[in-house]
Amino acid sequence: MTMPLLPTSRADAVASAKAFLGAQSRVRPLEIAFWLLAFAALFVGRSHHLLLAEITILALFAVSLDLILGYAGIVSLGHAAFFGLGAYAAGILAQSGHGDPLSGLVVAAGVAAVAGFVSSFLVLRGADLTRLMITLGVASLLYEAANKMDWLTGGADGLQGILIGPLLGRFDFDLYGTTAFAYALGVLFVVMLALRVVVHSPFGHALRAIRDNRLRARAVGIPVERRLVAVYTLSAAIAGLAGALSCQTTAFVSLDVLDFHRSAEVLLVLVIGGSGRLYGAIVGAVVFRFAQDVLSAMTPQYWQFWVGLGLVILVLIGRDRLDDLGRAIVARILPARRSPEGTP
Amino acid sequence: MTLALETIGLKKTFGGLTATNDVHLRLEKGARHALIGPNGAGKTTLINLLTGVLAPSAGQIRLDGVEIGGMGVEARVRRGLGRTFQINQLFPDLTPIETVALAVSERSGRGGDWWRRVGTRGAVLDEVVDVLERFGLTERMREPTRTLPYGKQRLLEIAVALATKPRVLLLDEPAAGVPEGERHEILEAVEALPKDVTVVLIEHDMDMVFRFAERITVLVAGAVLTEGTVAEISDDPRVRAVYLGEG
Amino acid sequence: MLTILFDGISTGMLLFVLAVGLSVTLGLMNFVNLAHGAFAMLGGYVTVIAMQRFGVPFLATLPLAFLIAAVVGVILERTLYVRLYGRPHLDQVLFSIGLVFMAIAAASWAMGSSPQNIRLPEELKGRFDVFGVGIGRYRLFLTVVCGVLAVALQLVLSETRFGSRLRAAVDDARVARGLGIDVQTVFALTFAVGSGLAGLGGALGAEILGLDPGFPVKYMIFFLIVVTVGGSSSIVGPFLAALMLGIADVGGKYFVPEIGSFVIYALMIAVLIVRPNGLFARPGR
Numbered sequence: 031m032t033m034p035l036l037p038t039s040r041a042d043a044v045a046s047a048k049a050f051l052g053a054q055s056r057v058r059p060l061e062i063a064f065w066l067l068a069f070a071a072l073f074v075g076r077s078h079h080l081l082l083a084e085i086t087i088l089a090l091f092a093v094s095l096d097l098i099l100g101y102a103g104i105v106s107l108g109h110a111a112f113f114g115l116g117a118y119a120a121g122i123l124a125q126s127g128h129g130d131p132l133s134g135l136v137v138a139a140g141v142a143a144v145a146g147f148v149s150s151f152l153v154l155r156g157a158d159l160t161r162l163m164i165t166l167g168v169a170s171l172l173y174e175a176a177n178k179m180d181w182l183t184g185g186a187d188g189l190q191g192i193l194i195g196p197l198l199g200r201f202d203f204d205l206y207g208t209t210a211f212a213y214a215l216g217v218l219f220v221v222m223l224a225l226r227v228v229v230h231s232p233f234g235h236a237l238r239a240i241r242d243n244r245l246r247a248r249a250v251g252i253p254v255e256r257r258l259v260a261v262y263t264l265s266a267a268i269a270g271l272a273g274a275l276s277c278q279t280t281a282f283v284s285l286d287v288l289d290f291h292r293s294a295e296v297l298l299v300l301v302i303g304g305s306g307r308l309y310g311a312i313v314g315a316v317v318f319r320f321a322q323d324v325l326s327a328m329t330p331q332y333w334q335f336w337v338g339l340g341l342v343i344l345v346l347i348g349r350d351r352l353d354d355l356g357r358a359i360v361a362r363i364l365p366a367r368r369s370p371e372g373t374p
Numbered sequence: 375m376t377l378a379l380e381t382i383g384l385k386k387t388f389g390g391l392t393a394t395n396d397v398h399l400r401l402e403k404g405a406r407h408a409l410i411g412p413n414g415a416g417k418t419t420l421i422n423l424l425t426g427v428l429a430p431s432a433g434q435i436r437l438d439g440v441e442i443g444g445m446g447v448e449a450r451v452r453r454g455l456g457r458t459f460q461i462n463q464l465f466p467d468l469t470p471i472e473t474v475a476l477a478v479s480e481r482s483g484r485g486g487d488w489w490r491r492v493g494t495r496g497a498v499l500d501e502v503v504d505v506l507e508r509f510g511l512t513e514r515m516r517e518p519t520r521t522l523p524y525g526k527q528r529l530l531e532i533a534v535a536l537a538t539k540p541r542v543l544l545l546d547e548p549a550a551g552v553p554e555g556e557r558h559e560i561l562e563a564v565e566a567l568p569k570d571v572t573v574v575l576i577e578h579d580m581d582m583v584f585r586f587a588e589r590i591t592v593l594v595a596g597a598v599l600t601e602g603t604v605a606e607i608s609d610d611p612r613v614r615a616v617y618l619g620e621g
Numbered sequence: 622m623l624t625i626l627f628d629g630i631s632t633g634m635l636l637f638v639l640a641v642g643l644s645v646t647l648g649l650m651n652f653v654n655l656a657h658g659a660f661a662m663l664g665g666y667v668t669v670i671a672m673q674r675f676g677v678p679f680l681a682t683l684p685l686a687f688l689i690a691a692v693v694g695v696i697l698e699r700t701l702y703v704r705l706y707g708r709p710h711l712d713q714v715l716f717s718i719g720l721v722f723m724a725i726a727a728a729s730w731a732m733g734s735s736p737q738n739i740r741l742p743e744e745l746k747g748r749f750d751v752f753g754v755g756i757g758r759y760r761l762f763l764t765v766v767c768g769v770l771a772v773a774l775q776l777v778l779s780e781t782r783f784g785s786r787l788r789a790a791v792d793d794a795r796v797a798r799g800l801g802i803d804v805q806t807v808f809a810l811t812f813a814v815g816s817g818l819a820g821l822g823g824a825l826g827a828e829i830l831g832l833d834p835g836f837p838v839k840y841m842i843f844f845l846i847v848v849t850v851g852g853s854s855s856i857v858g859p860f861l862a863a864l865m866l867g868i869a870d871v872g873g874k875y876f877v878p879e880i881g882s883f884v885i886y887a888l889m890i891a892v893l894i895v896r897p898n899g900l901f902a903r904p905g906r
């Protein structure tokens with residue numbers, strides 16, 4: 031209470047607080063390097079572009095989960111519901127003659143957002159377990175619906191006759207997947223640009239507050255329900271984007287997009303890369319996909335075993351400790367920056 | 375003249391236990407009021423009822439003459455009812471800057487902004503720093519809350535509550551668990567609260583209560599035993615029997 | 622009509638035996654064990670292997686299915702699960718999904734991915750008529766076995782010393798410890814019995830639920846429904862929930878096959894919206 035109230039010290043404090051918040055959201059060299067590298071990959075190694083497109087889409091899906099899990103603290107076992115909805119929306123649209131990718135993307139995101147908005151009210155209440163059940167239940171419900179409505183979805187055979195038009199009316203989707211990769215990467219880039227604004231905004235901070243302590247979040251005046259509905263809707267929309275991309279770049283949708291293993295997988299991807307920092311989702315997608323390749327080359331049918339083992343070990347070691355390890359490595363690569371901890 | 379805070383026949387039962395029993399409270403604007411009572415008397419429960427964390431079994435709550443009993447927690451905060459918690463309820467991963475900024479943003483109607491960074495509006499940060507400075511928290515304002523010493527966390531509890539600009543502030547044992555040597559810091563902070571804010575202090579430390587309060591309400595087994603000035607309460611033999619006698 | 626009701630009841634009883642262990646682990650250890658179905662699958666495969674490779678008669682494989690699942694359960698509990706008590710639910714979810722993936726891969730590696738058939742003994746095959754109601758012999762057998770188990774469990778919980786310790790530990794592990802109850806042993810024993818029952822259920826259910834490596838995931842949501850709808854504060858809730866689920870499932874698939882399992886998921890979501898803590902949970906918990 032005896033802090034001197036000299037004007038200079040106060041101005042200093044304000045400046046210091048401002049600098050602190052600014053540093054948190056500053057663009058890091060590593061970030062720029064990553065995007066340069068990613069876009070550079072468009073011009074080399076064509077044979078890998080299909081794989082890279084797939085990874086990019088997985089990363090986008092994981093980013094959408096990060097919003098609700100990493101920031102708002104909602105554990106979902108059914109995030110594939112929105113991915114699948116987006117995929118089917120884009121697929122059905124293309125099947126019925128509206129093959130323009132970008133408008134399909136927008137429609138898919140809209141459909142997923144509406145579903146996210148409606149189901150968000152179901153995940154507001156109850157404990158973790160109730161939420162797990164509701165998210166799992168919603169996804170199972172959609173899976174079952176897609177399975178039974180075969181006149182619309184093609185049922186177990188998948189959606190037939192998807193014709194995707196050229197991107198922006200000019201670039202056809204080629205066999206190597208270069209257009210697909212460019213398209214997916216472009217969408218991911220735009221989404222990441224938008225989200226790095228969102229997570230450093232008052233809204234983004236409110237989400238972290240809700241995750242950390244709901245009781246206090248309310249006592250601070252945060253309308254918890256409203257914020258959660260908003261973020262759940264946003265997350266669903268982005269998952270819908272990922273689903274639509276997956277449909278448009280492969281010209282195929284099957285029940286698999288709604289399957290439980292997909293929800294579990296994206297959870298794993300996010301956890302591998304670290305939740306609550308956006309870029310973790312991308313790291314996770316890269317690591318996961320490469321691990322999948324290596325493992326399935328070793329034991330083609332049973333690579334799931336290794337994924338499971340990985341999960342078990344990851345949890346037993348502790349996600350926090352892996353986090354610290356990751357940070358230590360990054361700190362060694364980028365020494366002596368007085369950057370604050372936390373999200374990039 | 376309307377009262378800052380008034381309760382009428384407030385009641386709360388947990389199964390068979392009556393934790394709050396027919397409580398009538400009347401607080402004038404700017405009052406310095408203490409709420410005392412032995413452990414388990416129902417003090418925290420009363421605060422939870424007032425702030426909407428718990429729903430009352432019966433009774434009414436009026437803030438500045440307006441019935442708020444049916445409102446949600448955050449609506450009451452917006453109307454100017456702030457509180458602190460007996461057991462720290464902070465955001466472990468957020469820094470004091472971010473914590474207080476949340477309260478300021480919500481209060482100024484910017485809490486839903488998602489398109490611009492926290493603190494790019496100059497006024498918000500000025501206010502954040504004002505509040506932090508008042509509680510001597512600027513030095514470590516850039517570190518995650520969980521790394522702060524316990525005493526500082528107790529101060530942050532009050533700081534973040536004050537940042538919501540409450541008209542009535544409910545302090546639930548602000549010095550709970552703070553070592554003897556640092557308690558004065560909390561007391562000074564409490565005494566330096568703005569005069570126009572109505573303050574209700576729950577506290578077991580009688581020295582602190584007598585120094586701070588103008589009037590005191592004594593709660594026993596959920597019901598108001600008596601209410602009066604500091605002198606009246608300290609001389610009341612019943613209070614000595616049930617409360618002071620114990621400690 | 623009554624046949625369907627009876628089929629539903631027997632399916633429900635089976636689901637109860639399968640899921641009751643999960644309900645107790647959840648209530649007791651506050652642990653979300655998504656891998657519970659893996660123990661059921663293990664029991665099913667024990668029966669298959671014992672019958673096909675060693676010619677053990679069906680009935681004799683049942684105790685074996687219980688025992689092996691229980692032993693594997695207790696080993697995993699002591700070595701792995703115990704490290705995750707009190708950890709965030711996300712960790713528990715990830716961990717048990719990991720176990721599920723491993724179990725699925727291991728099962729398809731060892732047993733192939735095609736569904737397994739169990740040859741029931743002659744005396745359990747076919748159906749007979751009671752006042753015009755067709756009753757499958759095996760269904761009747763299931764109902765009797767599971768009914769006896771349910772009653773036995775309820776008696777153990779309410780009448781024995783172990784039961785009262787278990788209930789004390791469920792109510793508040795810390796207080797129970799203070800009373801000198803060896804909570805660790807209670808945990809381990811309960812986990813063993815729960816896994817064993819799942820194994821037994823898997824063996825019993827192979828005939829009507831099917832048995833293939835996808836079992837743990839396919840029925841995970843069923844078990845979870847039993848537990849969440851029934852609440853985990855007693856075994857009566859899960860029992861009623863399992864009965865309802867069995868009847869709804871069999872009835873739904875019979876009367877409105879076009880929408881299949883849709884009904885169940887929709888019902889579950891509806892219940893959880895109205896009662897987030899389950900239909901039969903004690904209020905205030």
Ligand SMILES: Nc1ncnc2c1ncn2[C@@H]1O[C@H](COP(=O)(O)OP(=O)(O)OP(=O)(O)O)[C@@H](O)[C@H]1O
Nearest residue numbers: 388391393411412413414415416417418419420460
């Ligand atoms: N959510 C609840 N459910 C059941 N009983 C409760 C609940 N909250 C409080 N109680 C009971 O209500 C009574 C009053 O508790 P409360 O916490 O309000 O007391 P207090 O006066 O704040 O005590 P202390 O001085 O120890 O903080 C106690 O007997 C407590 O056990």
Ligand SMILES: [Mg+2]
Nearest residue numbers: 417418419460
């Ligand atoms: Mg209290």
